[in-house]
Amino acid sequence: MKIVLDGYGGDNSPYAMIDGAILASNKIESKIIITGNEDELKRELKKRNYNGDKIEIADAKEVITNYDKPTKAVVEKPNSSLVVGLKLIKDEQADAFVSCGSTGAILAGSIRFVGRAKGVNRPALATFVPTKTGVCLVLDVGATTATKPLNLLQYAQMGEIYIKKCYNIENPRVALLSNGTEETKGSDLVKEAYPQIKDSGVNFIGNIEARQVPFGVADVVVCDGFSGNVMIKAMEGFGVLFKDALKEMFYKSALTKISALLVKKELDGLKKTFDYSEYGGAPLLGLKKPIIKAHGSSNAKSVYHALIQAENFIKTRVIEEMSNILSDFGEE
């Protein structure tokens, strides 16, 4: 097995990628191919005294940034670390791809170079959100905004099998995001998708409101890419607001600083619960090969987690299984 790691996506590239790859190289079976400026990558590996054979480098001199227009960039920057990496997947020289780069460019590039898996109408970007009892997979969070009922049905099927296979959840509870829990609630899209998911064989627990998601009532939450994006970003923003407020509270005076010391252990635990990097990256479901989008601010540990997640994604052969069970729509 080989995993391609985009060496030049994200805020801490290429250092977090190199450190993350070295960390993972002791843990996973796969070889890791880092794409990017060969001279720099080699120099950094040498600096860290890495001389194993699990990490390879594929030269790529260009970089796609968040300022590039995604669909344009993946065409006009063929020598970017992202496109060089995706082409290795396309040419079957590697089995999975991990990047901390621009979500839009990863999406556009993956659809263009890797392509949809058999039977998939629209791929979905899935992400984990922390809950009271663990985590919950939410999809789609932004791959498609013009979502059809069929897409929601396929997201339910893809999400269920991914979380079942890769996270060993026996009978994951799949819910549909709506503005009320009753079957009759929701947008036209939700109302149309509801009976289709209900009849699909998925372990469907019905509609769910966004306020229930943090309490762990579902393992998979299905939604259109627009409202899914709104939901995870609302949680993210509110989380940062809270963190800032806590920080301010504990830094206010000598007394509050003592207070912080007394709950240090608990605060660390709290921080860990709400630390997205602990849960690995966001898988792109519905493509021919495993693609993981890790957070742009990923550090070495997050990259390490994403690489482990990618190997797990390959080993569990989720994609083959997905294509077998997906509801048919008549290939486009």
Add this chain to the structure above:
Amino acid sequence: MKIVLDGYGGDNSPYAMIDGAILASNKIESKIIITGNEDELKRELKKRNYNGDKIEIADAKEVITNYDKPTKAVVEKPNSSLVVGLKLIKDEQADAFVSCGSTGAILAGSIRFVGRAKGVNRPALATFVPTKTGVCLVLDVGATTATKPLNLLQYAQMGEIYIKKCYNIENPRVALLSNGTEETKGSDLVKEAYPQIKDSGVNFIGNIEARQVPFGVADVVVCDGFSGNVMIKAMEGFGVLFKDALKEMFYKSALTKISALLVKKELDGLKKTFDYSEYGGAPLLGLKKPIIKAHGSSNAKSVYHALIQAENFIKTRVIEEMSNILSDFGEE
């Protein structure tokens, strides 16, 4: 001026309503008409030694609950505290309406009995969310899920004038909720509404992501009722999750309890910031008269705030002004 208060909506009815009304009666000019079981309401007022002339009672023996189907209930329960109240507004015997009852029933009843203001295509339910710098008005959060670009434009206009007039914000910043900040980002609905809002004379600051909302970058956030509902409920749920986690942290041991004592003042401040009841209820914008939906779990203080908000809504004559500036759509 007269304000109708639904005496039998919400978890703490009718006690929170009676206490809230008595509190408000010393603060506002308006008379307050509480709808509901006359005998019980009179008895409760007597128990509290209220013998002023600012509170009246309108008898209504039925109650609409959250279990009732809204559109059906407002027809089949003509003697409910909600419908009796709304009919007082319709018959111009009162000027504003406050209820802590079922959102769906308030919406359905208001549209049926009070009706849309001149020039309004679809009314919007607007709600306040706490931010780092104050509050932000989000609309629509659930009145309509089949939203058209024109509706978003009118929400922008209605939200701007409401916050300007009722909250004295000189030049409120109006933003459009999207899944990216660029003008080209968003669902088809958002992309179509963007130029219309931009050209409308509203102080439009462009697209905003849900994660930015808690940081106070906008005073008014415009969205379709489905994703608006998702956003505020995601924030609400994540807020409760955080509160629970904090509570657990501080109650863990003798040491953590001491820690809590040391930051007691700051914790109270934090709690206040994230306490929705401080900001009053959710105004229904676009109806002929001011209608305020207060939280179902409202206590006397929240009811008091909602009554003050309602009087302010009447006094500022926002509705008349709204009808003058709304973009024309050709009355249906």
